[in-house]
Each structure stands twice: as structure tokens, then as C-alpha cells.
Amino acid sequence: MNSIIKVLSDAIYYNLIREQRYMLFVQGLGISLQLTFYSAIIGTILGLFLALAKLSKIKIFERLATIYVDVIRGTPVVVQLVIIYYAILGSSSLPKIAVASIAFGLNSGAYVCELIRAGIMAVDKGQMEAARSLGFSYSQAMAYIIIPQAIKNILPALVNEFIVLLKETAIAGYIALDDLTRAGNIIRGRTFDAYTPFILVAAIYLYITTILTWLLGKLERRLHESD
Amino acid sequence: MIEVVNLHKSFGDLKVLKGVNTKIKKQEVVCVIGASGSGKSTFLRCLNLLEEPDEGEIYIDGISLLEHKKDINRLRQKVGMVFQQFNLFPHMTVMENITLAPIKLKGMTKSQAEEKAMELLHKVGLPDKNDQYPNHLSGGQKQRVAIARALAMDPEIMLFDEPTSALDPEMVGEVLNVMKQLANEGMTMVVVTHEMGFAREVGNRIMFMDEGIIFDEGPHEQRFINPQKERTREFLDKVL
Ligand SMILES: Nc1ncnc2c1ncn2[C@@H]1O[C@H](COP(=O)(O)OP(=O)(O)O)[C@@H](O)[C@H]1O
Numbered sequence: 443m444n445s446i447i448k449v450l451s452d453a454i455y456y457n458l459i460r461e462q463r464y465m466l467f468v469q470g471l472g473i474s475l476q477l478t479f480y481s482a483i484i485g486t487i488l489g490l491f492l493a494l495a496k497l498s499k500i501k502i503f504e505r506l507a508t509i510y511v512d513v514i515r516g517t518p519v520v521v522q523l524v525i526i527y528y529a530i531l532g533s534s535s536l537p538k539i540a541v542a543s544i545a546f547g548l549n550s551g552a553y554v555c556e557l558i559r560a561g562i563m564a565v566d567k568g569q570m571e572a573a574r575s576l577g578f579s580y581s582q583a584m585a586y587i588i589i590p591q592a593i594k595n596i597l598p599a600l601v602n603e604f605i606v607l608l609k610e611t612a613i614a615g616y617i618a619l620d621d622l623t624r625a626g627n628i629i630r631g632r633t634f635d636a637y638t639p640f641i642l643v644a645a646i647y648l649y650i651t652t653i654l655t656w657l658l659g660k661l662e663r664r665l666h667e668s669d
Numbered sequence: 670m671i672e673v674v675n676l677h678k679s680f681g682d683l684k685v686l687k688g689v690n691t692k693i694k695k696q697e698v699v700c701v702i703g704a705s706g707s708g709k710s711t712f713l714r715c716l717n718l719l720e721e722p723d724e725g726e727i728y729i730d731g732i733s734l735l736e737h738k739k740d741i742n743r744l745r746q747k748v749g750m751v752f753q754q755f756n757l758f759p760h761m762t763v764m765e766n767i768t769l770a771p772i773k774l775k776g777m778t779k780s781q782a783e784e785k786a787m788e789l790l791h792k793v794g795l796p797d798k799n800d801q802y803p804n805h806l807s808g809g810q811k812q813r814v815a816i817a818r819a820l821a822m823d824p825e826i827m828l829f830d831e832p833t834s835a836l837d838p839e840m841v842g843e844v845l846n847v848m849k850q851l852a853n854e855g856m857t858m859v860v861v862t863h864e865m866g867f868a869r870e871v872g873n874r875i876m877f878m879d880e881g882i883i884f885d886e887g888p889h890e891q892r893f894i895n896p897q898k899e900r901t902r903e904f905l906d907k908v909l
């Protein structure tokens with residue numbers, strides 16, 4: 443019994459207290475959350491434009507958006523991150539977090555595109571016909587009738603995408619960005635304790651995703667109130 | 670008022686309309702009957718270019734629709750449409766459903782549009798439903814709101830595609846009554862329906878669609894369809 447307590451208190455001491463190592467976790471979490479936030483903004487805006495391009499009747503837009511989405515979804519995000527970092531943005535003076543935000547945003551945009559498109563297509567096609575028969579143009583019908591209904595389908599999927607994004611940013615360490623996961627790695631390197639830092643890291647991710655999932659549930663209930 | 674000349678429409682290999690010709694006069698009420706899949710909806714949807722014909726011409730007030738595709742949004746304002754599935758906008762109240770198009774497309778102020786909407790709601794017998802969302806209405810009520818929504822644009826022609834087919838039997842009457850009233854007020858109407866009672870009482874003419882054409886029709890002055898052809902008789906025997 444005593445030895446278990448000793449092991450635990452040692453683990454806490456070496457992984458969190460000594461040299462104020464908990465600060466590494468706090469800062470790492472800060473980086474992970476910022477990265478997720480900026481990527482989510484870039485991804486949402488990009489995804490919206492890609493979705494409109496894919497739904498567009500202008501063939502070249504539709505083709506380009508389709509190719510983009512297929513390439514992004516068909517390659518590992520970690521490879522995209524490294525390519526963007528070294529080949530494209532590594533030579534510029536942008537801070538690493540900006541580079542990573544762009545990389546994750548470009549990736550997320552492809553997924554957001556598909557969920558926005560799915561959300562729009564899920565709106566009954568009689569809605570577009572009714573709007574057109576009243577004399578609305580295609581874009582007016584989209585703006586007044588289709589998108590407001592699609593948002594109900596899209597928002598929950600979007601929050602879910604942000605949860606996925608938070609977990610995906612765990613590979614930011616590949617470009618030496620000190621996110622939460624890398625904080626665990628750094629501490630492991632100092633304590634030679636393989637388990638504790640990563641169990642702590644996992645617990646922190648789980649805590650955040652649980653909060654987001656709970657918010658998602660609330661959001662879904664709110665959206666269905668008017669049904 | 671509407672003239673249709675040699676209208677053709679295919680979906681892939683499926684030839685649905687194979688040369689429809691007809692003229693519909695102002696204030697005329699034309700009922701279209703025919704078996705499921707005979708192209709009634711396709712014909713109606715061509716009349717406001719929700720489907721684009723492959724061949725032929727459609728004139729409304731002498732203006733060729735196909736030559737004025739650029740102006741189609743404006744031309745569609747003249748042609749109201751009522752759908753089998755109502756297609757009310759579920760995220761808007763009844764009032765918003767009715768006023769959206771007049772405000773955005775006709776430049777009416779909100780209060781003008783709402784005043785007009787209240788008149789229309791009285792007309793269709795739903796003056797107290799303005800604040801409701803469509804999902805809280807019965808089928809018959811939804812369809813009457815859909816009629817009011819179309820009327821809010823002051824159309825010259827109203828197209829009805831099986832407006833009572835999705836309704837419980839006890840609600841059919843309330844919708845047909847509104848349509849009858851509209852016909853009495855002199856609205857030009859094209860109505861796809863299986864309600865033969867309505868077709869006979871209100872319709873000036875009954876068209877029977879089959880084989881991609883207007884196979885048979887009852888004459889303008891005579892309100893009964895007097896089936897001249899065997900196919901028409903068979904169909905009527907089935908629906909009556
Ligand atoms: N958008 C479409 N694409 C392919 N086929 C269609 C489409 N719309 C209608 N059809 C087909 O055309 C035929 C006529 O349909 P429709 O005009 O809806 O008939 P009705 O209204 O008389 O029942 C049917 O066989 C139907 O399946």
C-alpha cells in the first residue's frame with residue numbers, strides 16, 4: 443500500500459511539480475487549443491467556398507474543388523503537414539503555429555466541404571423548387587431558404603469536426619511545435635517515465651473532448667426544439 | 670394566355686412528353702388527368718421551366734419562355750405553383766412564408782406584405798395561424814398556406830400538381846373549396862388532379878394525358894369529359 447502511494451507521489455512529483463513541469467502541459471494545451479481554433483476558422487471558411495464550388499454549375503470550379511478534396515482526403519494529414527512546413531512555408535518567417543494552422547486548416551477544409559455539401563443536399567429538393575417557382579434566383583433561394591435549413595444539419599457535424607481536429611493536431615510535434623502531445627514527449631525525455639506523461643496527456647484531451655461533446659449534445663437539442 | 674406548341678421532354682432514354690399542344694385561355698380552369706407516370710407533373714413543371722423542354726415552345730401572354738430564359742425569375746412571378754408535398758419553408762412562420770417573396774422580389778415593405786398576407790390568410794380560412802410554424806399545421810392547413818404563399822405574388826396563372834393527393838380524406842374538401850373560390854374569382858388554373866368531382870364541377874376542360882401527349886380532352890364548353898377513345902374510357906372507369 444505504502445509503495446503504491448510512493449510510486450504515485452513520485453510520478454506526480456517528477457512529471458508535474460519538479461522544475462514546474464506542469465507548466466509544459468499548460469502551455470502545450472494552450473498551443474493545441476489555439477492551433478485547433480485557427481485551423482477550425484480556416485477550415486470552415488475554406489470548406490464553405492469549396493462546397494459552393496462543388497455545387498456550382500461552373501464546371502471548372504466543380505472540378506478543381508473535387509480534385510482538391512480528393513487529394514487532401516486521400517493522403518495522411520501528417521504528410522501534408524510536413525510538406526507544407528518544409529517545402530512551402532518553412533522558408534518563410536511565419537511562426538510555426540501559423541504554418542501548422544494553415545496546414546490543418548487546408549486539411550480540415552476538405553472535410554468541412556463534404557459535410558457542408560451533405561448538409562445542403564439533405565435539404566428536401568422541393569424547397570428549392572418552391573423557392574424558384576416563386577421567382578427567386580438560385581442564389582437567393584440558397585441564401586434565404588436552403589442554407590438556413592442546411593445549417594441545422596451542418597452545425598453538429600462541424601462541432602464534431604472540431605473535436606476530430608483537436609485530436610489530429612497531436613501530430614504538430616512533427617514540425618517541432620510544442621503542443622500538448624509534444625509536452626508529454628519532452629517530459630518523458632526528462633523523467634524516463636514512459637507512461638505517466640502520456641496518461642496525463644490522454645486525460646487532458648479526453649477532458650476537453652468530453653466538454654465539447656457535451657456542448658454538441660446541448661446544441662443538437664437546441665436545434666431540434668423548433669421541429 | 671398560355672400556348673404550348675409541340676412540347677418534348679425526355680429524361681435520358683425515357684421520352685416523357687412527345688409533342689404536347691394546347692392553348693389555355695385567360696380565366697380558364699383546365700384539369701389534367703392521367704395514369705401515374707404519364708408525364709402530368711413534367712408537363713406542369715415545363716410551364717414554369719422547373720423542367721427545361723427539349724423541343725417545342727411555350728408562350729405566356731405571347732412571350733416565349735424559352736427565348737427569355739434570362740428573365741425566367743421575373744416570368745415565374747406570374748406563374749404560381751402549388752405542390753403535392755406543400756413545400757412550405759419549415760424554418761419560417763406562416764407569415765414569413767407568405768411575405769418573403771413579396772418583400773424580397775417585389776420590394777414591398779414588411780407592413781404592406783403582412784397586410785396582404787393577412788388578407789390572403791382570411792381568404793384561405795386561416796386568419797389565426799400567422800405565427801405558427803408549418804410543422805404545427807395539419808396537411809390541409811399547410812396546403813392552404815401554400816396557396817396563399819403563391820397568391821402573394823399576384824400570379825396570373827396558378828399551377829396545381831395533385832394538391833390534395835398527400836392529404837387525409839377529411840382535409841381534401843377544405844383545399845378544393847379554396848381552389849373553387851379562386852376559380853370563381855377568375856384565376857387561370859391548370860390543375861393536375863384525380864378528384865373527378867372537382868374536375869367536372871370547376872374545370873372548364875379536362876385533358877387526359879397518355880403516351881406522352883394530350884391523348885383526349887373534353888371540350889371547352891362541355892364540362893363533362895366525353896371519352897371518345899377506348900383508353901380514356903378505361904382510365905375513367907378506374908378512377909371513378
Ligand atoms: N427528374 C427526373 N429524372 C428522371 N426521370 C424522371 C424525372 N422526373 C420524372 N421522371 C420520369 O418521367 C415519367 C413521368 O413522370 P411525371 O411527369 O412525374 O408523371 P406523373 O406526374 O404523370 O405521375 C416517370 O416515368 C418518371 O419516373
Ligand SMILES: [Mg+2]
Pocket residue numbers: 709710711830831
Ligand atoms: Mg405527378
